[in-house]
Amino acid sequence: MYDSKVYTEVYEIINIFPSKERKKIPVKWYQLIESKRDKDYEFDARDENVILLPDTEKILSVIYTDYLASEEERKIIKAKEESFVKKNYNKEIQNEDVELKIETSKIMIKSEERFLDKLFNRIKYFLKFKK
Structure with missing residues (x-):
């Protein structure tokens, strides 16, 4: 140990x-x-x-x-430990929230056609109707 x-x-x-x-x-x-x-x-x-x-x-x-330590000192130490644990817990929650937002933003991104592909497809579409 x-x-x-x-x-x-x-x-x-x-x-x-x-x-x-x-x-x-x-x-x-x-x-x-x-x-x-x-x-x-x-x-x-x-x-x-x-x-x-x-x-x-x-x-x-x-x-x-x-x-x-005296009883008073123990209370102070315990209070500091609790606040430290709470701060770390809050940081973990914030990190999880950030990771969740990143994941949802990745899901929300959709693939769009490039401008030239879009233009070319529209031209094809109009040419089909003219025939």
Whole structure:
């Protein structure tokens, strides 16, 4: 699922949390992270210029929203997630509408005779009546 380096980064970051915050994280989560980490991977969570792996950020955001955030912060996060989902849903609907309009416009296009063909056919038509 995730690379063991990700678990190492998460583990090291959790270990620099104050003990009060660390205790909010369930023991099973902590044990899972500890068991899956790469013990050979060197990671310094105290370095200010450290670049986290994208999956590390994802796991930390889940831990924060589920265990560390206050009720008020959770409500704000949930509201932002809902608005994000609605915006994406609206974009999908708009894209479907555009695709539908393109398809209907393709259906509405009928093949018309070219001008010269039309003229030539009319001349033939008049010549038939003169005979």
